[in-house]
Amino acid sequence: MRLFDTGHNRKTGALDAHSIAVVAVRTADLRVLVEDGELEALRMLTDRRDELAHQRVQTLNRLQRLLSELLPGQRKRDLSATQAKTVLATIRPRGIAGKTRRRMAAEEIADLVAVDAKLKRIKAELKAAVLERGSHLMDIYGIGPAGAARVLAEVGDVARFADRNRFASWTGTAPLDASSGEQTHHRSSRAGNRRMNHVLHVAATVQIRHDTEGRAYYRRKLAAGKTPMEALRCLKRRLSDVVYRQLVADAQKHDGAGPGGHCGATLQSSAVDSHPLIDTSDQPLPGPAQPTLRRPSPRRKTLTTSTPRHRGVPDPATGVAKRDTE
Template identity: 70%
Template structure:
């Protein structure tokens, strides 16, 4: 009779040049530890050391930050990786016994302990399109900052060449016209004009790169079948950033959790009979900035967002308060659209079977970490009750699921329930 192989958790504390790991069992007993470099030799040595435990789960802290390179390398090699947020790991360190000093080995132990005690950690998956979206979005943001700096330097030079003729929103065409109208004769003026010409050439080059990056982002967003750009104020850049940062939308239980993650949900600051809320500075600030861009775009155009903003202003709210209310509504709209896109993708992939889904595992020992990429209709919250119609996991108790079908209503995919008189009795 073969002995059952115990599943182990490998807690990882990643850094740029080194990685510290700790291997623990299901009862949090330490089975091994080590420190390795992040180069090829160190990574190969770490993989060779981990082969002692065939059934292993890698728990990486901060897989969207410092741990992203290591997590991506592990996923490309077919390893099973889960993401451990920094806050639960910090709580484990705080309430752990001992000296409570923060070291790499202590951090790895805390990450492994969180992975053992938590069964709802996000399972990572290798998605080349999302990785490309993230890199292109970061690249475009860097180019945008570079363009702003170039325009500032160019405007400073033009203000000295042509006093009193500075443009607030300078374009390349206006800059070329202004440079063509000036012919300085002294050496300082000629040097200033030459530097301005070089800055203008750099501005033209940066704008061409920004345009190319935007086109690439739009093509990838459309290729993924996302309909985020159907929302007012959401362009290719905003849609790409949302898809890259959100990843799997089913990791958010409802729209309130999503709004808390985006920083658009106000914090309760009530005291006694006084009911008030204050601005939240928490959450993903990049996502909050993208939603702010969408809100300002809706206010400038004739949209429902502008009508909602004016209605809030008429109720006595200040401009910033009204914008925050609009940002919350946009956050809810983005969450609904992401949910509909995921539902449509799940319906299209329903015939592939467990083996057709990415990162699907047939090993029952890994049932404590359900793969978030294997989606069913029961995994999505009901838009009417905001509750899930079925369990998310491998529970075996009988459940009552919603009956109906996904149908197209214009450009949106909505859920159409069956007529009650035509429903068949559910099995026990």
């Protein structure tokens, strides 16, 4: 709408607001956004869980650095708080620098214990909230309470997606054509909801590491000549379809469960997020636009060679009546 409007077509806040308002007025089948407090709380809990997970990684990295300085060459990769306490108990530095490192390591261990306790409580709360909404997303291998809660918070009402292809485009798992000449090539999409893409990426990685159907599918793609990244992209696309089917199945089982409960295709959507991003060729037309060209003045008449002059009508140039023209 902004592109085909008259003017300089620059992207400003005022022009975007005007274009959005025009599209909203001209589109009759828009969904009405309904606020869902439960989904909003689920989103906040999921964001808090991600923040705590990042904090845990930073704390663990600092602890690993201190322990590697206290015990060179004895660093453990997957270190828990209990293991760190056991290792630190065997260290008795004599210098002031070593004692300071040991004290800082003890503080990092205390922070790690506190973060782990918070993560455990949030995980239990997310699991209870997902089960309360009647979702079976955790039945998919590789999707836990945090991943299922993220899917529910981001998707909202699955009825806003027409089919699994639209859902895959929104999650950023639909491949894009990047062919050149006779070489056919596809690449991953950088658009879409990146949080949903991360959930599917984690699920695909977990399935590849274990004996699952996803691992068998991944190996079949490798045997067919796909690169590891291309096979992973295919698996993520397949998992996107699995998640979409599960959401639709939950919506059919809990039809009429209320806003946000995936209650089927209605004109009201409980999605907390914005509408899915789709390709420009899939965007609906805003409707007939107002004409921007001025109409010719009724006094001015344009005659062409294809306009016939009837018998007895005087010619405007000479004033002499002529017979029928060609």
